[in-house]
Amino acid sequence: METRPTFATDTTARFLIIDDHPLFREALHSAVSMAYPKVETIEATTVAEALDTLKGGAPFDLALLDLNIPGVQGFDGLLQIRTSHPRLPVVIVSGHEDSRIISQALSYGAAGFIPKSSRKADLASAIRDVMEGAVYVPQSYQPQPGAARDEDRSDLIRRLATLTPQQMRVLNMLRQGLLNKQIAYELQVGETTVKAHVSEILRKLHVYSRTQAVIEVSRLDQAELFRDADTGT
Structure with missing residues (x-):
């Protein structure tokens, strides 16, 4: 099983936020700042832009990816990032909460699945869980048989x-x-x-x-x- 380093909350972390909605990008930035006050966030509005960002510079500790993003269908954005950067944990942050969708995302290597309906404090807690090595899923999730x-x-x-x-x-x-x-x-x-x-x-x-x-x-x-x-x- 792939292991990830754990992070103290006072550790400087580097996150990539991939979402085409500016208001939700800001909400994610606020949540990760609550979890890691020293966080550095970089934003991308498309998967292609995210892949370009990942090519150079300092490595990222986590990517937060919206499933419903222009230019990709279904899980294709997750798959592209996972195949090109397999060591980067990718958390899906989505408006979908269907257990079948969550199960499929996890089967494709997502490090967690956070509903967009989550409160900011819950988003921050979920991000901390993932950064500490857990695979986060919402309480409503029912594992598929x-x-x-x-x-x-x-x-x-x-x-x-x-x-x-x-x-x-x-x-x-x-x-x-x-x-x-x-x-x-x-x-x-x-x-x-x-x-x-x-x-x-x-x-x-x-x-x-x-x-x-x-x-x-x-x-x-x-x-x-x-x-x-x-x-x-």
């Missing part, structure tokens, strides 16, 4: 089985971070063909981005499947 998670895993395996050997090769290369032109070079095909394969992979896996496809598959040990693909025709 393990059987449902097992069924999701089995369903993903069934979807993977529908991919052709060539599509499995492309998926394996996506997991390696290769761009379309690099995949085309490796497979000796045109970029248009690669794009068609990627579209089919997304359709068959029931995901909407290559990032989500990589995250979904990373939840399984697919060594044998990818090895089979490498030797298939």
